[in-house]
Amino acid sequence: MSNYKSDHLFLLIQTLSKSEKRNFILYANRIKRNKCTKFMKLFEIMRKMSVYNEKKIFKKTPIIKKEQLSNIKAHLYKQILISLKKLQNPVENHDIKVREYLDFSKILYNKGLYIQSLNLLKKAKIIANSYESNTILLELVEFEKMIESQHITRSLYSRYVELSEESKELIERIQCNNALSSLSLELYGLYLKVGYVRNEKDKIFIETYFRTNLPKFDINKLSFYEKLFLYQAQLWYHYIRQDFIMCYRSSSKWVELFQNHKNAKKMAPVSYLKGYHYLLDTLFYLNHYSKFIHVFQQFEKDVQNGEILINGNTKILIFIYTYTNRINKHYMEGSFSEGVKKVIPLLFIELNKLSNRLDSHYIMILYYKISCLYFGSGDNENTILYLSKIMENKKKNLRQDLQCFSRLLYLIACYESGLDENMDRKIRSTYKFFIQMDDWSVVQKKIIHFFQNLGNVYPHQIKNHFKKLRDQLVKYYEHPYEKRTFLYLDIISWLNSKIENKSIELIIKERFIKNNQK
Template sequence: MTKDQKDNLFLLVKSLTKSEKRQFKLYVGRLGVNADSKFLNLFNLLDKAKIYDEALIIKSGIVKKRQLANVKAHLYKQILISLKLNPSHQNVRSQIREQLDFASILYHKGLYKQGLKILDKAKELAINNEEKNMAFEIVELEKIIEAQYITRSISNRADELVVQAKEFSALNVIASKLSNLSLQLYSIMLKTGYVKNEEESRIVNTYFNKRLPKVDIKTLGFREKLWLYKAHLWYNFLMQDFLNCYKYSSKLVDLFYENPEMINLNPVFFLKGNNYLLESIFFLRNRPKFIKKLNELKATVENPKFIKDQNVSTLVFLYTNFHSINQHFIDGSFEEGLELVPTIEKDLIHYKDRIDPHHKMIFYYKFASLHFGAGNNKASIKYLDRIISNKSLSMREDLLCFSRVLNLVAHYEAGLDYHLESLLKSTYKFLIKMNDLHEVQKEMIKFIRGLQDIYPHDLKNAFKELLERLKTYEEHPYERRSFLYLDIISWLESKIENKSVGEIVKTKYLTKYAP
């Protein structure tokens, strides 16, 4: 049976770098008996294969069908052990974990003093690097050993360990509550997007305040502050309070620059913090600050001291490209933004096994929006169709909705009138099903449906009337989100003034946002 590239072992083999493959072969070759082993031969076959083909593996004679599952499992485990030993995957956490394992071994051999000495150094390393979960685990093992190593002055030592255990436990509980809250808010954001009405706003507000632990910021370390800022950040994103989003994302990024050693220890959180910061500035439409922060991020990730594994490299690709595109939406430089698209599309192929469908579709929506802004409506429709036709897609509801609304407008602009009636029906059906039919969307669909009854010489007045109706929603706390994804106001103004959307956006930017 032939499968696509979804087999876990195959994906793991294909993710290995040349140096990791070389180390794996050295690792399994350390014993001569492995030279012609089934799992090594299977590794070599998978390394050369372009797709995972089980029938081809059986046909090769490397392994019998009934043995394949066990050989694959053994190979998977050996690759992971080899990767664990690779210096590129060694970090402070693995060093602390290794010292904990060593101390445990010494304890079981009755070498208490040696075990305690190792634990003392490991605990200091854990504390200095904000690894309080492991610090707590170390203290718990110290307590066990101290209970048996009775030749030391146990009274003071016992009190010291009890105090440390309580402190670490309390901070770990705070961090856990904050990280849980942050994750739950993020989940709400992914599923439903921003709050849509007073009822949702009340629910999210109650949810947040009920679960937010009371803390004294002065007693918190790096990790606790990190989760505190992230929880506030997601709450304010949901509430569309972008000034406070900027406030907390700035605190988050500054936290890393105040503790630079934490950047390489927590590169994912560093990158996500910068992503949130740039999103906040984008929504505030402050292009000079946006460019400044984007350049700072690029300078940091391009510095040789910034350590990139495959996961980090993927995030760097996502965030630097997302925001490189976003800067062109701020000032209407759509044509310039389109120059980025071919390179990004090429790179998307390279990252295809590491980028989830959701983020891929966000790229398509951004590409579609650039083309729409530049007047390339058929090209816009092409990218939107990739989103709309994907029936198995798990993507934010708000983006799915606006993809369909933009698709309607792009079809109208492209003169594809024969598609409009069926598109209107399918869009209505989808939006009602998603419970996301907003006033802005209703006005747009009603307008496009009535276009066929408007005489050409009355068209400009119809655009003006729609513009006046939509402008009432531009500052509405729940309706304004429609304009974050689809700048209908600028499109209408372009129709009224006979200018391109890019010209309209650029003029508005220069008069309102430019320094």
């Protein structure tokens, strides 16, 4: 399995469509002698493999020696990329077209054809300007300055001034853009590491960090990308602070920005999809069901009607966001059993197609969502199975929050399933992990303490034991830091199910019906 995951060439070949494979064969065979070359024989073998296997390669192609394989793979990898580049649509990949014009312009310049070189630069600048590609636009302007200063009549002073001003403006815009994008990325990185603020120290740190690194700006003068990075940074700032009302405002502005710039949906489809997802995520946490359903229908409609550019990146995100929010819908409705029947089978069909391209973060989120869906349906065995996959993750610095709460749900699922023979050891393991991750809140302590004492409670006292824990935890439901536990784990609904002798599914379904009565 490790070879399968790590071999970049095999993974690249697996992502090729039928037309891309056919195009590569035509491209590689344009020179007749290539038909029998070692790299083409390697391609033919690898494209038929379901799992990467070097022994099979050597057996099928004895002309390839072990010491040659690395170089042949590198050459094949490069040739596939070249053939893919030739297939790229300039309309969908404007930056490739701009780069092509710049390359041609440099070739003409080296030939001494300065006017022709400048004409191509002008065409490239028009495209770069229309897509706000400021970094490459600066490169174009700098090359134009060099040509004008060295080879065109030096009497055109106004043109030099014009180019100089253009260059300064672009540098300022790039600096602002870079500051906002860096702030957004750094906040996202903090969230991936620790999740929501856990205490006053975290809150002060994130507020100070945001204020210090947010550049001064006039919202009316910001370009499309500057606004996009601003809304992203604001969203992550509010998200980490658990201020979901402000998250809703930032994510709404994010999606609205794209809806006001129709071309941007194809220009930056990944960002558009992410904006939609965070808007849906916020509505889920706010428990605004009707608005959630409306936005989710809009999202699916945009995907289906071709509004969004479909490529390898967007396919993965559409899969993740579609199934995450389908599961969230069943959470909100309390229709866990229906979700297991309708969502899980289709999810795994798609997951098997994309699993080798999903990063650990996305897989952890999916496993946690799946675990909670199974738990709500009463299937503790599968709950334990998928929580175990998260707990086995070796990347302790990734989504520490998710790893911590997976262990809490694991304790509950083990208790519910009757697998409590080693409960003391499991409790100690969970306790140690929380200490190790420096993620130790009052709510978590009370839950751990509850399980530690459960073995000393007589059967007729069990219900009162659950009531006591519920009454203790309800006090923290709106606490600025302690409430984060309830975002990951609906512990109150589970406690109510034990107290009222009902399934957790019925408890949540009754609450949903009550809250959504017209």
